[in-house]
Amino acid sequence: KFTAALFDLDGVIVDTANYHYLAWKTVADELGIEFSEKDNERLKGVSRMESLAILLEIGCLQCDEATKIALAEKKNKTYVTYIEQMDAGELLPGVRDYIVKLRRRGVKIALCSASKNAPLILQRMQVEDLFDVVIDGNRVEKAKPDPEVFLEGARALGVEQQDCVVFEDAKAGVQAAKAAGMYVVGIGQEEHLREADIVVNRVDHAEMEKFF
Ligand code: B16
Numbered sequence: 001k002f003t004a005a006l007f008d009l010d011g012v013i014v015d016t017a018n019y020h021y022l023a024w025k026t027v028a029d030e031l032g033i034e035f036s037e038k039d040n041e042r043l044k045g046v047s048r049m050e051s052l053a054i055l056l057e058i059g060c061l062q063c064d065e066a067t068k069i070a071l072a073e074k075k076n077k078t079y080v081t082y083i084e085q086m087d088a089g090e091l092l093p094g095v096r097d098y099i100v101k102l103r104r105r106g107v108k109i110a111l112c113s114a115s116k117n118a119p120l121i122l123q124r125m126q127v128e129d130l131f132d133v134v135i136d137g138n139r140v141e142k143a144k145p146d147p148e149v150f151l152e153g154a155r156a157l158g159v160e161q162q163d164c165v166v167f168e169d170a171k172a173g174v175q176a177a178k179a180a181g182m183y184v185v186g187i188g189q190e191e192h193l194r195e196a197d198i199v200v201n202r203v204d205h206a207e208m209e210k211f212f
């Protein structure tokens with residue numbers, strides 16, 4: 001049995017993928033890059049600067065470091081205007097109850113997200129109290145698929161990596177969690193998540209009694 005649960009944020013607790021997509025789309029339109037929702041799949045779970053690098057690659061564009069920083073800032077400004085309007089109604093179904101039940105069972109809970117906006121999103125969703133620790137994009141140097149964010153989560157909870165179950169929706173995140181030596185529940189569609197140990201549609205479809 002596992003003693004800790006590590007949750008990704010975007011796509012697991014809350015569905016912000018569409019807001020990320022719309023914000024990148026504004027930047028893409030301005031640069032004349034065609035950017036589809038399918039392309040957006042590649043941006044899930046990866047850091048902001050890495051996402052920009054993928055977008056520029058899609059458009060076969062190159063630019064200097066200062067321009068890159070300005071573009072990333074622009075995307076983030078648009079993204080933040082979306083998330084500032086979010087409320088707890090946008091929590092993904094079943095998530096809150098599932099985490100509350102885990103806590104009652106004595107399972108330790110961490111949030112392990114690539115997003116620098118994680119604190120704002122948690123606050124808007126009113127779920128800050130559900131997590132014993134929060135490791136986000138402001139606290140790690142290496143982006144997923146590097147295991148750093150999950151190893152840091154286990155360390156902060158005071159548990160061994162083999163005692164952790166990770167809930168992840170993105171390929172890069174599943175790879176990061178596997179590289180950390182953890183059990184992975186993929187959230188979403190099997191086709192993107194082949195490296196996960198199991199795949200379910202939503203968090204509360206992972207049988208709690210089986211894992212914790
Ligand atoms: P930000 P997660 C990730 O969050 C998103 O999936 C990814 O699309 C985004 O680029 C990344 O956060 C960085 O977000 O620009 O807000 O710092 O899935 O790891 O919770």
Ligand code: MG
Binds near residue numbers: 009011012
């Ligand atoms: Mg995610």
